[in-house]
Amino acid sequence: MVAFLALALAVVLTDDAEVMRAGLSAMNALTVYALVPMALFALVMAISQSLVSPWGLFRHWWVVVKLLVTLPAVLVLLQYTSTMASITKMAAGEPSAAALRSLAMSPVLHAGVALLVLLLATTLSVYKPRGLTPYGWRKEEERRLARQRR
Amino acid sequence: MVDRGPAPHSSETTNQLQPRPRPPTPRWVVVLGLIAVALLVLFVVSRLAGMEHGPGLHSSLRDAASGALLAVAAVV
Numbered sequence: 001m002v003a004f005l006a007l008a009l010a011v012v013l014t015d016d017a018e019v020m021r022a023g024l025s026a027m028n029a030l031t032v033y034a035l036v037p038m039a040l041f042a043l044v045m046a047i048s049q050s051l052v053s054p055w056g057l058f059r060h061w062w063v064v065v066k067l068l069v070t071l072p073a074v075l076v077l078l079q080y081t082s083t084m085a086s087i088t089k090m091a092a093g094e095p096s097a098a099a100l101r102s103l104a105m106s107p108v109l110h111a112g113v114a115l116l117v118l119l120l121a122t123t124l125s126v127y128k129p130r131g132l133t134p135y136g137w138r139k140e141e142e143r144r145l146a147r148q149r150r
Numbered sequence: 151m152v153d154r155g156p157a158p159h160s161s162e163t164t165n166q167l168q169p170r171p172r173p174p175t176p177r178w179v180v181v182l183g184l185i186a187v188a189l190l191v192l193f194v195v196s197r198l199a200g201m202e203h204g205p206g207l208h209s210s211l212r213d214a215a216s217g218a219l220l221a222v223a224a225v226v
Contacts, residue, residue, distance in 0.1 A: 061179045068186075131176035141169050148167055 001118060005111040011104040020100040021091050027107055028088040031081055037076045046070065046089050057134030066124045073117045080110060 011023035
């Protein structure tokens with residue numbers, strides 16, 4: 001994602017139309033061959049690890065919020081592959097640097113927002129703020145009462 | 151007959167066997183939820199206003215944003 005944002009900024013900040021077209025093409029390839037597979041892999045690993053670990057998938061608010069933030073981000077990324085392909089196709093027929101620069105603003109904005117989402121997910125994973133969901137509280141109480149009755 | 155009195159800690163034992171009330175939802179969850187709802191409302195309003203979400207969506211912001219980026223790059 002950082003590489004994608006760096007390429008997008010490079011496209012916006014240069015005046016060379018050929019460099020812009022190459023940058024947009026590279027961003028398209030990066031999206032399809034790196035971002036999408038890694039995002040899907042990370043999502044599957046996160047869900048499976050949650051199910052195996054004591055944290056669970058729905059017991060703690062930080063896990064639920066992280067899932068609610070990550071899942072739409074992955075869906076938007078999947079949808080954005082077609083947008084990125086359209087941008088690359090439009091860039092191929094576009095001669096002027098100004099028009100190419102304006103095409104690159106969408107990837108810059110989306111990459112910026114994606115980085116913010118990643119930052120939020122990472123912060124949640126590191127700090128793990130306290131808070132049990134209603135389901136998690138119910139499970140904890142069941143466990144506590146079962147221990148008390150022994 | 152010896153009055154042994156109430157069983158020790160019987161009220162505490164009874165209380166420990168009662169389910170405890172659930173604590174309130176943490177404030178950080180409420181704040182993040184409100185932010186998410188606000189963003190969702192903005193998105194729905196933009197769709198209802200007929201704004202197509204594609205590369206052309208940001209056309210009104212493009213020139214301003216790219217101009218700002220170029221100005222920053224010139225200064226640096």
